Amino acid sequence: MAVVEETTETAEVVANPDGTLTRRESLEPQRVRREGKWVPIDLSLEVRADGSVGPKAAAVDVRLSRGGAGDRLAVAVRDGKEIGIGWDGALPAPRLSGAVATYPEVLPGVDLTVRVTGKGFSQLLVVKNREAAADSRLKEISFPHHTRGVTPRATAEGKIEVVDEQGAVVFGGDASRMWDSSVRVAATSASRSASSLSTMGFEVTPEATVVRPDPGYLTAQERVFPVMIDPEYWWAGTKLNHAVVQSAWPDEHNFNKTSGDLGDLKAGYQNGYISRSYFDFTVAAMHGKVIHRAKVRPRVVHSWGCAGGPTELWHAWGVGWDTTWNHQPALGAKQGDIGKANNAAYCPSDGAAEVPVDGPVRAAAAEGWATVTFMLRAKNEARQEDWRKFALDPVLEVVYNSYPSLPAELGMEGGLIPCVTGGTRPFVATPTPRLRGKVSDPDNGMLSVRYALHRGPVGDSQLVWNATQDNVPSGSFSEVTVPSGVIVDGVYNWSLYANDGGQSSRWVGNCEFEIDRVAPGVPAITSTDYPGGGQQTPAGGVGQTGTFTVSANGTADAVAFLWSVTDQQNDDPQTRIAADAPGGSGVFRWTPTASGALNVFVRSVDRAGNRSPIVRYPVYVNAGDPLTGSLNGHWKLDGNLVDSSTGGRTLVAEGGATTTATGYLGQAAPVGNGKYLHTNTSVLDTATSYSVSAWARLDQTGNWAGVVTQDGSRNSGFQLQATPDGKWAIVMFSRDQDGGGPVHARAISPENAQIGAWTHLTGVYDHGVGELRLYVNGAFAVKVTYTSTWSASGPLQVGASQWAGNRIETFPGAIDDVRAYQRVLVPSEAAALANESVLRAHYPLSKGSGTTATDLVTNSNATLAGTATWAQVGGEDAVKFTGQLGAGYGAVDAPRPTLRTDRSYTVSAFVRLDTTEYAAYAAVSLRGTRNSPFMLEYRPELKKWSLQVSHSETQDGVWWAPASDVVESGRWVHLTAVYDHARREVRMYVDGAFAGLTAGVTGWNGAGELMIGGGVWRGQAVDPFLGAVRGVRVYSGALPDELIGQLPVQN
Template sequence: MTVPGGLLAEEGTYHWSMSISDGDSSSSEVGKCEFAVDHTAPDAPVVSSTDYPNDDGVAIPAGGVGQTGVFTFDANGTEDVDHYLWSVTEEENDDPQARVDAEGLGGNAAVRWTPALGGPQTMFVRSVDRAGNRSDIVRYRIFVRAGEPLVEKLEGHWQLDGDLADHSSHNRDLIAVGEPQLTADGYDGGAVRLDGASSRLYYAGPVLDTSTSFSVSAWAKASAAGGYQTVLSQNGQRTSGFQLQLTTLGEWALVMFGEDVDGGGAEHARIRSPEPASMDVWTHLLGVYDHGAGELRLYVDGRLVVERDYTSTWTATGDLQIGAAQWKGNQVDLFDGVIDDVRVYQRVIVPSEAELLANHAVLRAHYPLDEGTGTVATDRVTGAVAELAGSAAWESEQHTAVIVGETEDGGYGEVTAPQPGIRTDRSYTVAAWVRLDDPGEGQNRTAVSVDGARFSPFMLQYRENVKKWCFLVSLGADIESGLWVPSEHEPEFGRWVHLTGVHDFARQETRIYVNGSFSAMRTGAVGWNGDGELVLGGARWIGQDVDPWNGAVRNVRVYSGVLSDQTIGQLPLQS
């Protein structure tokens, strides 16, 4: 039945019933129902939070990035409030859409929110009554206290550089079980090698409250897949509160269990990486439980790879373990491989911090090229030796450097060095001082590359078709294509220029810097791992040696990870 418009204009309670008539007689009435007409908007709600307080409209600096806060919405005396709509933004105006139901008609509601940014922000909230009427929007000012990334709520940090000391402020030194090798080579410095049979590390007692937001991270290098292997966990009474692990199928995973009982209860909230783990390769793992959002997240090498809904209902009160887990009260799933730089936080690590962890830059090779004589140059990091070949020769004019590439008499020279210890399918940074004396006509010129059977995985170069400095990332070992990033800076020939190329796996960005300043960026290059030699003075394309440089090169640095813009800006000053 449709009620004609305007018939029920007055607010109030209406009763209705109906009967059927054939013209002679009628049925008895049925229904005898009632409904209310309500055009009155509810009063604006009252918003409060002890985690992110507000004093008479003025936000008090509190909390921090990744630190979940609870906010309460009060119906402010309106008895028929059904739900609330809310949002948080840095903007001055917003139309909130996220819904949270009141605790009964006219009741309060509570939401959890985890800031991903510091500084001033605004929560927008309105009440909605059972008739769908909406209140005015309340603006609740928030000021997320600024702090150093990766410092706030750090509950434990074990660098594992030959010892088991905690480098956070909590002095939670680890205890070794079995015979772990404490002097293994790490991603950065030392690490601990575990045998997958009896060796593990632990801290006696809980470190994290697993019923609320927390994050756990580590560098891991697995020796082989087979059976569950745990990088990091925390014991309950009978089962782990969480496990950061390698699965039987060779996937990285994060799992939490519904109950602290044998078998973990009915719910096993496991999220798995979509790509299999690479064996014997350093991989950064980050597991996040966001209690405010009710989500589990897994990051691999700084990139969010999987998430799912989950809400923890219990806290694990036992030991924190590195290299093992708990199941049915026993220590199981021992890790076979190497673990480095373990960190645990009692808060959410946000995406920008995940990138910082995974992009931690480590200098893998540094060739100053300042020897000035002979046919070799030395890597100041590893002691490896690079060889001058062909017409490559020293010059000692304004700077000591190596002349490489094409020469006037038709010769060709280059410097080759051992692979610098980076994976070109992950994040890396390459930097060098270069001088291009003459680009010539119709010719690309490459100063620094890594060799490949058919293609160089990257080239730091001058590109003739755009007449710019360029950082090129090829797209596959057998793919005749690349993503190249031309600089915004105009090249200067016959003068020294400092070039830096960055491949940022976590952000899927490729960037070029000129004389320490950001110049250009493109997105979408995946990259591939080339394990050839470091080459100064040329590159490889379709199986041919190409793009000979025509000038000099000096002070070449290669890093795993990504240098910050500030650090890149300092590189030209260090040469």
């Protein structure tokens, strides 16, 4: 069975039935990844959909010209890097044959061919006759470069290398060779003569590779045409390499060359010279493996005859750029002989051969070699009959296995009890514990796991039980349960090992434990913040953290306690706190999120995990206004600096700060440029739980801009702030010293602040759990851990911060409605503060005349457009709409109210439909460039009133939030829709009563004006209302239910 995850372009791994694996590593790529699947290499050329020419499937993709002027001749592409060459002039359309593209007659009597190889391409100018060889244009031939992410350059050895920005060689190349056709293509020959090859000069410039063929070579009388002139490129990233060295060309560097007759491997004597072939395989995957057997499988593609002597396979010490006939690697041991014959005319065969190579592969696995190299040569290098040619696809086949990894993560009871030896050994309550360990095998096979349990400590124990678990997948936990009757009181130890069917890991473990089956006694619990006694002793309040102390109450081995809080009469506490010492006490903090009668439950846990009976501790949390409880300061900033809470801490203005700007709620304080506000004394104890909130309008970014902070001696105790990169944050520092100490706990919003927009911020420090939390526009944004508390005793600052004893970072913008609580604000309270509703527009649309309608909030005028008219409908003065599109379209166009539709908002109106058939009818909307962000309308598909919220300005999706009530035509009805940003929901109300909720809705901020009587979709006016509308109101914020119920009466 194939091990798919081990497959690469050159390797495949098969799992054998006996548990071993077989890895086959090929010299050349055999497969390539296409659309998530491996497909076989197919170098056959095809015309692609874009008109280019290329191989069907290649490890290094090659794009060839389809002909014409200005097109690149050939480009090799790998891992985003590209190297290619062009042709100076127009190219004819190519003739395709297998992996070869031929561009005929690019010069008179000269063809240009490109052959795709396993790692790149080889381009040949084919000079077909003597007349063509005399062409002066062959004296210097320029091949323009194409590159992407690489640079070609010439080397000192006279080759080409193509490097990336880091200087790593990505492609190799050669432009120094030309040869003629003195190769005898016959049954008894397959190689060139010693005089057939010539070296030519070349130059690599930034623009091109320029070759200069030897004129004397081209015009020599013995020349056999055609003559080939060769630049080629290949991918250098492969770890598998080869080189053919030949005695006739003793200094020729043929490393990884495949052009001409170097497209295969050769061994033996022919035509007066000797060939030898070197090739290597990567063996990194074999490191540390147990090698059962290994063999090299070369394939003979041609032998001189049928009865030649053998070709020898030797282990060699490497092959590289410097390998030539005169510089051959040292040899190791001979591995074996290849006597296979394959002569198409006289003794055809499949050419398959194999030679055992156990020795070098075992050495490579044991010593961590990167590669193992082999060499082919004829045993008799003086006899032509022994000559053989091999395909450039030898395979290294290795059958191997791996030692299982040492078991890890040993433990008991599902990992809750760790593996320990010695005096800190755990105590265990059960006599049938579960033992486990995580086992793995580098080969990812199935494993057997052997356990052994001994009675007594390590070094003085006796085996009392063992077990084996079979068929455990690699990378998973093995677990066994000790059966009843094996364990009694006392000390035990256990170990385990893994076996893959062939090899075993070492024993690991020596995990000791001691049995203790006696449960602890009940604990005692006390709290001064929330005294027990239930309703008889009301205390605290929502968001006010309480401290509880639990003691062992005389149980000497109680090491921990479990606690919980619920409104139920029974519970199984699970939150764990440690005792300060065995038999000691522990402390936990709890912050109520609801008022009324609650129960705290606690129990003790001893060293073995035995649990005591549960103790119930009743408490009663005081009720009250959730937004005024423990309110230490509230500054509305509506034209004054007065503290509206009972604290009485009036703010002081610095730098000419005022409270006269337009705020989110009434007026606000513009700060920045040295303007800020502060109290004269501290407001909060920052060493315990607190919350601060404010509306803030950030006008620019660039510094750590404090919205609300409180001074220490050197630094602010906390900073609710904007960050330099335009996000919101709350930060606390671990020390009141220059630099803030080693810990800067900063909870930063994941979303950017919206410049110029009013945003509600709530920062919370929950001392009970040691967390800083940030809420933005009522929605939870982020939390971080913080436990390094200290009390900042200086004044509260609005719009400024303190750092290293200096006043810094005044806030560039405006601030409104600042609050400070000496308690935790819970999520619903943060949402309530952000959702505070403000009436932004109110159009009665009654008793009107002409074409204008007045907004009672801003005194702005809206315009009746198109067919919208004043009318009395159903006994009420209103605006009447005809429900027509095109020329008959009518609407009331009003200025945009002061609200954002990506925040909470409320829209309401009296509406009266003439019919519930045919179409959608929009009563109130905001215009959008393309889509309305919302439309309060009737939907015929649902036969319901609904708030339609579009997904975005550019997306066409919508949420429909329908009301449950049946819609009747010819009757006035009051509609209210609330978008609650903090809860991501829309609530619908009909005639003041709740009528439906749709969750999972996310609004976006539209930039258009208010539109009564229609909406916008895909840039067009749509859903014209058919009926009448009056009493339109728009609020920023989420109007509460009690006020929604009053709207039909107020209108």
